[in-house]
Amino acid sequence: MGKSWKNAGKVEKAAQKGQIFTKLAREIAVAAKAGGPDPDANSRLRLAIDAAKKVSCPNDTIERAIKKGAGLLDDGKAIEEITYEGYGPHGVGVIVECQTDNKHRTAPDMRHAFKSHEGNMGEQGSVAWMFDRVGLLEGTKAGTFDPDEEAIEGGANEVYANDDGSYEFYTAPEDLDAVRDALTKRGWKITKAEFSFTPKTPTELTDEQRKDVEEFLGYLDDMDDTHRVYATL
Template sequence: MSGHSKWATIKHRKGLADAKRGKLFSKIAREITVAARNGGGDTASNPRLKTVIMTARSASMPNKNIENAIRKGTGESKDGVDYMESTYEGYGPYGVAILVNCLTDNKNRTVAEVKKVFSKNTGNLGEIGSVAWQFEKKGVIHIEKGSIEEDQILGIGLELPIEDVISEEEGYIIYTTIENFNEVYEQLKENKGKSFELAHAEISMIPKNTIEINKDQAEKLQSLIDQLDDLDDVTSISSNELVRG
């Protein structure tokens, strides 16, 4: 097993999302609508839609909300906004690289809000391409520790097309290629035992290299990330910190 730990950060962000579930559902609904608009409402022929729905279900989003978002995207429901995708790149405190993905109906408003949060937290918004090269898109699946033994996880890593498995104190993180993500997720879901808990699954931008910071520095960085996440137009945030100590 190799790689860097993101479990604590993931758990923290998920905890915040749980506390603001209504806002979380609204953000996921936007992603579903855009995915359905661009690729149709059939998950069999629209892998992006299938992946977003997986994320929605892992967040316990009601099926009715999912179906309504799909109908908006396919045009069956006219009650919707024409969202545009945008990604902003910048550096937070201590030189940590940050990618901010958004869905917005007003890019001028969104970039102003994102820039303001960076500035308030000793960060700065960069040019297109200034940060993105440091990340690569991966499938990420989180499993709660205690629901499966480590040797079972290692066995899964040999049986399925998994790139890496990272063991942390509170859970396991499985990385896959984009192409293999759905297959791995479905196999894990199909073969899991009753106590085997898939905590979360998503497509995410994973850093190729990390920058080390301590726990005190991590708190300051987390404040920036939380403020970005609180913006209505922000759908996901990726960063390349590795917390030590």
């Protein structure tokens, strides 16, 4: 019995790792399609490759994804970026960014996810008004420094510390590249640079309601085609 349980655990872990690799490969393909296959000239691609290597994604998978995105590998399955919006449990606004090779599969799956968690998927723009579009950078820096001073000197609007020792910087969308360059010159190792959403007014929830919402967001995040999830929390 114990041995069977251990084998089942290994299979589950392998499946989870495979799902992670698939999502990372899609981001690499989309980045290569958007900005070209050269990571030195495509910062989004470079960051996507770094993220893949960080979790030991096979080099063959990375190279195949780059070729696929650059149009050098025609397997008949183009990756599209699609955004879905709606209300989750207790009226929480939710935006889900997906990367998929079959939107006819993804749309009904997403609709079912909302409906099965007492939510409702809406039309484009139905909850986007509840969010601000921002630029988000994440990075680390050695030595002693004042985070607020780093944000000011780098041109960021806000900075927050993460539990792992990294920091998040928020900018206006149009300032993302300039702030990244400024922080890099100040000795920051940037590990994330992307457009993001932040809620204008977080939805007020009880502890029990928050559990319902977090369960829903976790369900969305685990879906194969999900890339990023944002909520008014």
